[in-house]
């Protein structure tokens with residue numbers, strides 16, 4: 001088998017996921033609970049297989065966690081991102097302002113969830129640890145403020161995220177619960193290229 005067709009068949013799970021998510025967002029429009037339930041099942045199927053993510057999009061950085069864009073819907077109704085955590089790396093407390101699904105592909109990640117108290121302060125409400133195959137959801141309706149870290153201090157971890165927008169371009173917020181401060185940010189992406197999920201040709 002040629003290298004091109006090998007790459008194309010390796011990426012088949014991601015291509016299938018992109019196709020099925022596109023059908024889902026087109027059919028459910030803005031019904032968030034259905035998107036989270038059915039999108040969560042699609043993501044669970046994607047992460048059940050850990051052979052498709054190209055090494056280029058699984059590469060940790062010594063400096064900070066990496067967000068590699070794997071696909072963005074042309075109408076920016078959803079985006080798919082690989083989050084690659086180096087040992088011990090973590091995010092600040094942040095929000096998303098849209099729905100999101102997190103599927104653990106490799107390693108493990110620890111999430112500390114936050115909620116706003118009646119007097120307007122952010123307080124931690126609990127900790128979740130995702131293991132390979134687990135899927136978690138966030139949204140402004142069910143809670144979307146958290147801090148995330150690699151649960152491993154000696155190896156990388158990778159999770160696949162799906163958001164209801166082009167998440168790298170969304171204006172969001174980071175919080176300092178101790179100081180009660182809040183700052184706007186736009187995350188962008190770590191890489192200028194994406195996996196070519198459509199390349200099924202063979203070189204002659």
Ligand SMILES: [Fe+2]
Nearest residue numbers: 094096146148
């Ligand atoms: Fe997050």
